[in-house]
Amino acid sequence: MIGIFGGTFDPVHYGHLRSALEVKDIFGLTEVRLIPCANPPHREQPAVTAEMRLQMLELAIKKQPGLKIDTRELDRYDQHQAPSYMVDTLESLRQEFPADPLLLFIGTDAFKQLTGWHQWQRLFDYAHIVVMTRPGFETQKLDDFFKARLAVDIKELAQAPAGKLCFQQVTQLDISATAIRDIIATKQNPGFLLPDAVIEYIMQNKLYETH
Ligand code: ATP
Numbered sequence: 001m002i003g004i005f006g007g008t009f010d011p012v013h014y015g016h017l018r019s020a021l022e023v024k025d026i027f028g029l030t031e032v033r034l035i036p037c038a039n040p041p042h043r044e045q046p047a048v049t050a051e052m053r054l055q056m057l058e059l060a061i062k063k064q065p066g067l068k069i070d071t072r073e074l075d076r077y078d079q080h081q082a083p084s085y086m087v088d089t090l091e092s093l094r095q096e097f098p099a100d101p102l103l104l105f106i107g108t109d110a111f112k113q114l115t116g117w118h119q120w121q122r123l124f125d126y127a128h129i130v131v132m133t134r135p136g137f138e139t140q141k142l143d144d145f146f147k148a149r150l151a152v153d154i155k156e157l158a159q160a161p162a163g164k165l166c167f168q169q170v171t172q173l174d175i176s177a178t179a180i181r182d183i184i185a186t187k188q189n190p191g192f193l194l195p196d197a198v199i200e201y202i203m204q205n206k207l208y209e210t211h
Contacts, residue, residue, distance in 0.1 A: 001101045001158060003032035004093065004127065006073075006086060008177065009053050010046040011202060012060045013194040015175035017067070019132050022170045023105055024066050027130075027154065032105075033070040033093075034061065037084045038077030047181060048207050050074050059197040085118040090126035094162075101161050102127035108137060124149060128157050128164040134172045184208040 005020050012034075020032045036053050039045070046053060054074065061067040072092055073084040086104070093102055104127040106114070111131045114120055123129060128151075142150065142165075151157060151164040175193050183190045185208055190199055202208060 001027060001029050001103060002093075002097060003027065003029045004035060004070075004090070004102060004104045005032055006035045006037055006089070006104075006106075008046050009034070009036050009057050010048060010177050011053065011056045011180060011194060011198055011207075013175045013177060013180055013198075014192075015173045017060060017064075017195070018173055019105070019107075019170045020067055021064065023103075023130065023132065023168065026168060026170075027103060027157065029066075029103065031066055031068050033068050035070045035073055035089060038074045039081075039083050050077070052201075052205065052207065056198045056201055059201055060195045062197070083118075087117070087119045087122050087126070090123060094126045099161060101157055103157060104129050105132055106130075107132055108134070121145070124163050124165075127162050128160075128166065130157075131165070131167045132170045133167050135169060137167065137169075181208045182211070185211050 003020070003023055005016065007016060009016065020034065023029070024032045034057055036050065036057060038050055054069065054071065057069050061069065073089055076082065076088070077084065090102065090104065104123065106129065108131060117123070146165050149163060149165040151166040154166060154168070157164055157166065180190050180193055184202065
């Protein structure tokens with residue numbers, strides 16, 4: 001089973017890293033692939049270049065062999081300058097891994113917007129979707145499309161390569177890249193929100209100094 005964790009990582013922080021590591025253990029995954037987005041269709045363009053976001057990711061996961069960086073969205077953008085649609089990413093992962101269960105991890109904020117993603121129903125043709133929640137998150141208000149796919153037990157995810165929806169509580173760290181960019185722009189100290197190696201890189205390259 002392979003985990004997929006997409007994001008802008010502008011910059012990567014402990015909220016991303018802790019949840020990626022935690023779901024790797026909870027679901028017994030061989031690896032979690034962190035996939036930086038080149039050209040996010042749903043939001044403002046990243047504050048720094050793709051190359052720099054990638055270098056920060058590399059520094060962040062150096063000592064975590066279970067976390068891998070997958071550059072297929074950046075590579076695709078270099079070739080076609082097309083938006084980074086998750087459905088295309090999952091389709092290409094499925095070609096590479098024809099039989100493994102693929103688990104796409106998203107936060108509750110991303111789940112709320114999922115039905116706005118390009119060809120969102122097709123995501124379930126290629127992967128399971130796991131929503132990382134905080135305690136007390138309400139799942140009752142799901143519409144029928146989601147209810148039909150809801151896994152009662154996480155073991156169901158190992159039994160099929162794709163198609164299930166599940167909610168998994170993870171340790172919540174109230175950290176966002178937006179807050180980190182603001183902290184740096186206002187000359188405060190971002191220590192303990194993201195790895196020191198990433199902070200050093202940001203300082204050396206004078207990133208995020210202005211809004
Ligand atoms: P920004 O503040 O720039 O929007 P972000 O911190 O939310 O960035 P993204 O790279 O946009 O980070 O998020 C990628 C994925 O990581 C999304 O699925 C998001 O829900 C999840 N995520 C972001 N922050 C956290 C966090 N603190 N804990 C767990 N998951 C997170």
